[in-house]
Amino acid sequence: MTLDTAWAVRWIRASAAVISEHRVELITLDRDIGDGDHGENLDRGFSAVLPKLDDLAGDATPADALKLVATTLISTVGGAAGPLYGTAYLKAAGAITGQAELDGAAIVALLTAARDGVVLRGKAAPGDKTMVDAWTPAVDAASAAQSHGSDEAGILDAAATAAEDGARATEPLVAHKGRASYLGERAIGHRDPGAQSSALLLRAAADAATGS
């Protein structure tokens, strides 16, 4: 079953809910190796998106919904996460412009563009202990699932599972980007908060596709 604007809106609402629910967890992860504002900033950003969803036009496409997320996060989140997530959603929207229904190939294109946006803005590589460590395995898994014939929900589930594994896998790493990089080996043993929030957002996308 292809995914439409209603899915995109469900994904955004589920994102706001899951970030709010995990706000303290994200703050704690960030306080350990960053500056402790990740949960607060993202919660503020997604909370600001919610009232704007009602203003989406009746003929809005999934890309319109994602663009709304992008501009709102850019103007409300601050820190490094605002521009990184804002660029991710903006590029994701760009990859599916004009499509009312998203098939598996479109979902993979959306995820790939989002990942590329994060890399473009943050210039991080896999293994740098950043959001990229959740997004890159997610894109690879989504691509593999699509080529094995999974439906859209299956593709998103594969992406979410890979992102969750990827976030966990940041724990033993030394950070090479962002404020955590100043800690050197003291960052070892801590999960990257950006990778964790990325995994939460991708799980929300999968949940929204199964209607749960």
Next chain:
Amino acid sequence: MKKLINDPRRVVEEAVAGFEAAHGDLVTVSHDPIYIARKDAPREGKVALVSGGGSGHEPLHGGFVGFGMLDAAVPGPVFTSPTPDPILAATKAVDGGAGVLHIVKNYTGDVLNFETAADLAAADGIDVQTVIVDDDVAVKDSLYTAGRRGVAGTVLVEKIAGAAAERGDDLASVAAIATRVNSVTRSMGVALTPCVVPHAGEPSFTLADDEIEIGIGIHGEPGRERIKIEPADAIVDRILAPIVDDLPFASGDRVLLFVNGLGGTPQVELYIVFRRAAEALAERGITVSRTLVGNFVTSLEMQGMSITVMRLDDELEQLWDAPVQTAALRWGR
């Protein structure tokens, strides 16, 4: 924790309103989005300078808005970068048609938000160039970190680039001067106590009563090492050596020596630090020809200081001496 605040969520708004009330002769303040602009901006045909970053480092950056220095400053929440919206609004407000230079401290959030704002300004037809300040020798500059941090040297970049813009240099020349100042400036700091971010309400890190952090960042990020407190002269020698060795500064050089307080250290101690730093530079045959001492790039109420050394030449000396009229630096006018 005791602080002179009313509401931790309104610290920046109320401080900016106070700044406006106190310095209305020099600046105008936009409250939504928040930025501080030079009273007579935009100046037709003059390159405009815009800086900004998290609040909590006052007088950086708002205190440096005015004749001969910044055209606008964009304060974010305490220790958090402003978003691109206010940066873009400030950039548009002060552009006098000759382009805008963004001066950005090398912290990931600041760099990304200014970069996004610069992209948006370019889309609106404004010529924006960016200079990243990264004068802190405490952090290793390598592919494996976010690079050196921008700290107290930012003031010197803002002053000298501001003077270059005031004398009529074009955007490329002002950007080149700013880059040159950064390339001959090195800093390092030390913290005696942590600081408390108002909305967090607790210290961002802890130091034992007899411990100091060598190489501290301006948000209390860790430095090179944590050691037992020593006499001032020994601490100065400990942080001056990596500064001088890094450029390196050599015998015969003329320099500007800047001792910066982090907010909670009294002037009397800053002068004790200055005394030894000047002496140690003289021992190396380095001449201190310009000086700056005081609280200019702070970290809330943190006790501690940083030392910045900039290698001078005739042009940089002239630009440093040029008139400036801001809330925190004022001479020659």
